[in-house]
Amino acid sequence: MRGSFSAELLKLRKRWAIRILAIIFVLIVVLLTYVLSYVIYKNPPPNFQSGLPRGTTIADLIKTLYPANFHRIALSSVNGLGSAIAIILGVLAAGSEYGWGTLKTVFTQKPGRVTVSVARFLALLVVTLVFALLLMAAAAGSSVVVALIDGKLGGWPDALVILEATGSLWLILIAWAMFGVMLAVIFQQSALAIGIGLVYGFVVEGLVFGLFGRNPSLQNIEKAFPGANATALADAFGQATRFQETTPLVGAGQAVAVLTAYTLAFLVISTFLIARRDLI
Amino acid sequence: MRILVGLMRPTTGSAVVAGAAPGKALSRIGSLVESPAFYPYLSARDNLVVLTRYAGVDEARIDVVLEEVDLKDRARDKYSTYSLGMKQRLGVAAALLKDPELLILDEPSNGLDPQGIAEMRELVRGIGKGERTVLLSSHQLNEVEQICDRVGVIVKGKLVAEGTLEELRGQAGLVLVASPAERAAELLSGLLGREIVHFENGRFRIDIDPSRAVEVNRTLVRDGIDVSELRPSERSLEEIFFALTGEGAFDAPATPLPESPGPPPAVAT
Numbered sequence: 029m030r031g032s033f034s035a036e037l038l039k040l041r042k043r044w045a046i047r048i049l050a051i052i053f054v055l056i057v058v059l060l061t062y063v064l065s066y067v068i069y070k071n072p073p074p075n076f077q078s079g080l081p082r083g084t085t086i087a088d089l090i091k092t093l094y095p096a097n098f099h100r101i102a103l104s105s106v107n108g109l110g111s112a113i114a115i116i117l118g119v120l121a122a123g124s125e126y127g128w129g130t131l132k133t134v135f136t137q138k139p140g141r142v143t144v145s146v147a148r149f150l151a152l153l154v155v156t157l158v159f160a161l162l163l164m165a166a167a168a169g170s171s172v173v174v175a176l177i178d179g180k181l182g183g184w185p186d187a188l189v190i191l192e193a194t195g196s197l198w199l200i201l202i203a204w205a206m207f208g209v210m211l212a213v214i215f216q217q218s219a220l221a222i223g224i225g226l227v228y229g230f231v232v233e234g235l236v237f238g239l240f241g242r243n244p245s246l247q248n249i250e251k252a253f254p255g256a257n258a259t260a261l262a263d264a265f266g267q268a269t270r271f272q273e274t275t276p277l278v279g280a281g282q283a284v285a286v287l288t289a290y291t292l293a294f295l296v297i298s299t300f301l302i303a304r305r306d307l308i
Numbered sequence: 309m310r311i312l313v314g315l316m317r318p319t320t321g322s323a324v325v326a327g328a329a330p331g332k333a334l335s336r337i338g339s340l341v342e343s344p345a346f347y348p349y350l351s352a353r354d355n356l357v358v359l360t361r362y363a364g365v366d367e368a369r370i371d372v373v374l375e376e377v378d379l380k381d382r383a384r385d386k387y388s389t390y391s392l393g394m395k396q397r398l399g400v401a402a403a404l405l406k407d408p409e410l411l412i413l414d415e416p417s418n419g420l421d422p423q424g425i426a427e428m429r430e431l432v433r434g435i436g437k438g439e440r441t442v443l444l445s446s447h448q449l450n451e452v453e454q455i456c457d458r459v460g461v462i463v464k465g466k467l468v469a470e471g472t473l474e475e476l477r478g479q480a481g482l483v484l485v486a487s488p489a490e491r492a493a494e495l496l497s498g499l500l501g502r503e504i505v506h507f508e509n510g511r512f513r514i515d516i517d518p519s520r521a522v523e524v525n526r527t528l529v530r531d532g533i534d535v536s537e538l539r540p541s542e543r544s545l546e547e548i549f550f551a552l553t554g555e556g557a558f559d560a561p562a563t564p565l566p567e568s569p570g571p572p573p574a575v576a577t
Contacts, residue, residue: 035358
């Protein structure tokens, strides 16, 4: 297992596509969340203030970009585009092997198929941890720059909160990544798996629950879905802005349990298929 | 081949490889199944590093196998930049990483140009010189003939013959070109028996020990027949294959022995 884990990690570490995903992830946080928001808040378009909820000022919005909120900003970025990147990460880790035909090269060495599948999961755990740490670091760094520009560094979240937020981010990322792995194994290719993964993420989790999520009966169904639990886990750390305050759909404990169960289920399904299928 | 290395399960029956069920003795088996498959973004060396880690093999083996397949100079280049011949050689290198007792090579010359085929032939010959057994699967019978010591012929999933090339070729014979052919056929049939004398494409093929060539030649020449060619013949693997499978490269009708005009018909008086 140790050798297979080391091999899987080497493959992911040396692959430029994985590094590019990490760069994109960081750029999303730095450019879209911090730079763009700060520029807009500092140069608001006409009537921008009137569009805000009662009691909220532009100064409140700028405060959300300070270090006290960096963990919330990082967590919010993992929903939507972040989940898509995690799915692509998982698909690339598993799906490319089918395109290149490298599974036969690996399986004819020595390791068992179950070993290879579990080793890939462990390697993805490491990569998603690196992604989570990068994301937190990018958000922290950006928040410091914004606060220094404004001359209002302010306070930081507790170390325990930062640790919990990083762990939550990691869990959300690995859950989506393993979803991508499972799709790649099911379809035995990358393109279709990415397509289905993104459609699921944006249409089912985004559009359907976004549009009809206020319906109580639909909300009960939504509670069992990974996207809703990922959002609930992120929301458990509170909203960066006061006016967005909403009650998370499920508690943090349940969200962690559901996401862990999904991660393990995706691992079991993909491992079963890898172990049972012939390699033609 | 895929069943032997554990990539596929047999629908019926069972197989034993290196004394174990398929996939159970992989530490003693190296294989290259059809085309080589590696990570295109990694160098040849990194690809082999990945495989040594899966196989639990010392990374020191990498230099040994790269040397063996003559890829050491290009080891740090990305696999995606390799020619097909180099990819095939890297596939053989990967199969050798475990220093296996049994090396299974499935169509190692597939898609190679003549130069690549010759290089692969030499490589496989060299690999098989020691104690190691090389199992080579190929449709290129000419290559098999030049590389292999023992040959098995599989027809529709069944092994129909197996042995050394000499055993499969059976008794060698003679090839003869003589004129007039009709008279030669008559003499040869009388001397040796009609069933061992065949006439194909203007040549006689005679299924006898080549040491009887002098006797055949003397008989024909004594009768005034011109012998322009007389030499020992060996069946090629292709001929053996077609004989075993009952198929031909093309469906040419068998040529009967040429017959002499014979005596004039009797006239009633």
